[in-house]
Amino acid sequence: MSLAPNTFLRPPAADAYVFDRSLAVESRGDFVPRYGDAWWSLLALTRNPSAVDDVIRWRWFPEVFREPFRFASWTLINYPLPDADVARHGAAMRSRLSVGRILKTVNQWSLFAQWLHQRGVRQLSYVSAEDLADFALHLNKVRGLARNTAVSHLVGLSRLHYYGQVYPLSADRLIEPPWVAEGMDDYLPAASPMGENATEPIGPATMGPLLVWALRFVEEYADDILNAYEEHRRLVAVADDLKGPLKPGAGERLVAYLEQLEAEGKPVPVTTWNASKPRAAAGVFLAGKTGTPVHKIYSVMRQPRWRDYTARHHGPCLLDTPVTAKLGGEPWHEPFEFYTVTTLLKHLVTACFVVLGYLTGMRTGEILGLERGCCPDVQRAQEEPQRHLIYARQFKVARDEDGNHDSAGVVREAPWVAVPQVVRAVRVLERLGGHGLLFAAELHDPRTPERRSGRSLAWSTMSNRIESFIEWVNTHSQGRGRQAEAIPRDPHGRVGTGRFRRTLAWHIARRPGGLVALAVQYGHMRTLISEGYAARSRGGIHDLLDFETARNVAEQLSEVHEAIQNGEAVSGPAARRLIDAAAQEHSRFGGIIASVRQARTLLADPTLHVFENKETFLFCNYDRAKALCHPGRGGKNEAPSLDRCKANCANIARTDEHARQLKKAADSLGQQAASGLVPEPLADRMQERAQALAQLAHQHELDCVMTGTGPSCEP
Incomplete structure (x- = not known):
């Protein structure tokens, strides 16, 4: 849809959809907001699986500016800029913005609206060229924004002016910013190193132990964790199948189980995760073990005989899955517990992300967008070395035929060459089942499944899980008397998800011919490290x-x-x-x-x-x-x-x-x-x-x- 010349746009009705529901991603049509809603979610418009479900909240705007900017945002979402405006000199612009850029632009508009309100300006038409120049100075001197961020703010205001030319009310129109005619340099802070290169690499003292533990999980502990989780899933499935009306004799198997524990002097499994009720009945676990409905378990466990015995003899809900992997000649973990094995599974998934992030150089979005089958086994002669390729989608530079952002991403022309540790991480994730994405949110974070269908874990979720993984490792090392293997805090703060790529480049450049963090050989200097890493140089x-x-x-x-x-x-x-x-x-x-x-x-x-x-x-x-x-x-x-x-x-x-x-x-x-x-x-x-x-x-x-x-x- 194009903006028709000399035709004014009018705001839709309050109960109208913000955008055409037919444009929504499959299964997300119900998420399309109404024009008069207090907040707008644009999740239904993006096909990027790792996109964040951010929303536009109209309380960000002072009340006097709320409706003008609501209308401007609706125009931004639904109409591309005319070619004449896109082609103007100055900062490069695109006719349509990605969902993430739309959210960022509206957020920047809210900052501008708040600044105007503080200066006593009540209409966009009252804004002068001097006001706009002062706002640019405010971004530089008061907000202290970097040059690229300031450019984004000024481009957003230019876009607001262009759209305002087709608004029926002159009060809603912003004059042409002075930088449109004069260029932006005089309105921006001095140039400085920006972008990915401003990211600090993870310190070797942190990266080394982090990769050691990640590879331990992926290569040594994965089978134990996956087997324990499979037993956990089976018990949960049994408990779910028992829901419904009680049948005669429903509690007999549980009573027989408890009598056997009593005769042998063994503890009754109880939940340990609820601090307020440390001896609460382990309903789901006992249901899976004995085939007794959960609500029947609670009634039986309230009987004086079993309540008194449980108070004197209680213990964790141990699974039957054996611990086979070793750490220093001893089992790496105590017997698995029903209510904590899901935490170990989260740490295993996190370890897979760390291995993929550090040993490939992929961007975070590419990793979270990986799909089952992305690393196929290859047919080769017996004497040839095994070589795997990872076929991933890239989102940052994905463009459609009109040059606008393609939220679905595009498959990279040059696939990533995977070292064996990376292949193992992919295989571990594939064993978890499900379909589609390796880091599917509905599988690894099943809260609100209706909003998570077709999406991957969020960047922030994975960042938090990395910190939790480090905390678990340090607690585990302390408890095992292996304090020397703990993961030190990085001097630059949280590890996050985006620093692995920079850290890989740092190690390749500064550790030539050596071992990278865990004796994983990368080879020689620069991009001629090996055929595999040379292929990587073609992709960013x-x-x-x-x-x-x-x-x-x-x-x-x-x-x-x-x-x-x-x-x-x-x-x-x-x-x-x-x-x-x-x-x-x-x-x-x-x-x-x-x-x-x-x-x-x-x-x-x-x-x-x-x-x-x-x-x-x-x-x-x-x-x-x-x-x-x-x-x-x-x-x-x-x-x-x-x-x-x-x-x-x-x-x-x-x-x-x-x-x-x-x-x-x-x-x-x-x-x-x-x-x-x-x-x-x-x-x-x-x-x-x-x-x-x-x-x-x-x-x-x-x-x-x-x-x-x-x-x-x-x-």
């Missing part, structure tokens, strides 16, 4: 990897430049190249990479391709023609393979700090070799290694080059 994580690599290089070179200025020395065949690179980087970037564009600029300069290998105490000043880590040096390798460093490579340079680290490592190995605590063959190898490291440190002192003003390079 390439910029993050470049950013992290460039930031790492800039920080290291700036530190080298500062050390050289303080009198530190450099040695090795590439010493002069390292000194020049450090000076050049410091002059151009100052050790700070604030945008993807800067990252690409740095990485495009081959003289700045300097990577530190902390395992061998050196800098690699990478020159492909001289590199010994690549047998085919004429190929397309754009980064070193730091796990294959050769001592005689012409790209090597060492600093005084590396020399100090060499000496420290040599001393440590020498002390271990002489301690008498290691076998003699191992002690001999450790001693040889210590001597080799000490020789490298001595060679640095003999060959070092200085350009600063500090002490000389003498032994």
Whole structure:
């Protein structure tokens, strides 16, 4: 539907639907709000399974502005902007907005309406260009919004002006904002690094143990939890089937069960989750165990004989499922309890999310939108390695044929390459049953099922569950005397759901050739890590990897430049190249990479391709023609393979700090070799290694080059 020129739109009746019910997602037609409702839910308009059920609440708006903005919001939902307005210069606009953007725009309008009300403005037509300029200043100086957020607010007001041109009442029309004609730069805060790159990576001290425990759940504990949950489901199903009128002798099986417990001196299962009634009858559990209707169980348990016995002999509702997995040689968990096994299941689902989030690089929406069958088994020859692909939908950049947002998402052109741990997580989620989404809300969070049909767990729900998982792990570790395996608090706050992608890029860029958090090998630097991760670079994580690599290089070179200025020395065949690179980087970037564009600029300069290998105490000043880590040096390798460093490579340079680290490592190995605590063959190898490291440190002192003003390079 297009806005007809010279035709005024009029508000609908209060009982009219806000939008055509035929446009609603299947099964959500009843959720379409009425125009006069106190709040509007737009859930029926989106096909994104992880979309939040946010609502527009009209109490956000001062009463004098409530109806004008209700009408403006109705227009925003139902009518696209004319092409002439979309094509105007300034910030890019789309004719139609996604549901999430509609909600955000109306929220921004409410902020503007409240600001106008505080200034004593009572009609949109009274707003002047000076008022709009003052509001832009308010966003910057008072609200302190970042540049991109401020842009969103100003674009929203531009859209409000464009729609106002077709309103019948002039009082509801907003004048053309000054930034439409003049451009936005003068009305915005200074540019700053924004977007995904502003997200802090999860600290290694937190990410390591978190991934350890997530993989334990997925690879070791999953079978126990799923088997226990299956028993739980079976007992619940039996109890549900018993609902209805009581039959003669309905309580006989329960009485026989209680008499057997009494004869053997065993405890009566009771609920333990209700603190106010710690010995309440375990109705559903006993119903499933004995085939007795729940309401009959309560009447039998109120009899004096069983009430008195239960008061003296009561215990948890233990399931029959055995605990088979081990932790430190002991069962990882006490016998499973009926009323707590669902909590363990939530933690298992959370662990699957952590594994998927960290070991793939998917965005949160892509993970929550995964469907059953997304990772099919592949046919292969026996000698070929097993390789799995994950076919996911992406939502952030999904567009329809008109260039507007497609809430259903689109299947990625390049599927994700899945490591075995990820495949295992997918298989665990598929075992939980259901259909459609792996993280289906009706399966994993069955509250209000009518509003959750076809939806996945919400981002906020998963974020809260990650915090609960960490809390459970720390309590479990404390109770098992394994405090060293607890998950420390991250210095930047909650782990959340969106930080795994950034953390993966951080580890790839800063842990080349090493192990990522749990000995999961990722490979080499940048996007040429492996064929699998190279495929990933085609789908959106390439910029993050470049950013992290460039930031790492800039920080290291700036530190080298500062050390050289303080009198530190450099040695090795590439010493002069390292000194020049450090000076050049410091002059151009100052050790700070604030945008993807800067990252690409740095990485495009081959003289700045300097990577530190902390395992061998050196800098690699990478020159492909001289590199010994690549047998085919004429190929397309754009980064070193730091796990294959050769001592005689012409790209090597060492600093005084590396020399100090060499000496420290040599001393440590020498002390271990002489301690008498290691076998003699191992002690001999450790001693040889210590001597080799000490020789490298001595060679640095003999060959070092200085350009600063500090002490000389003498032994």
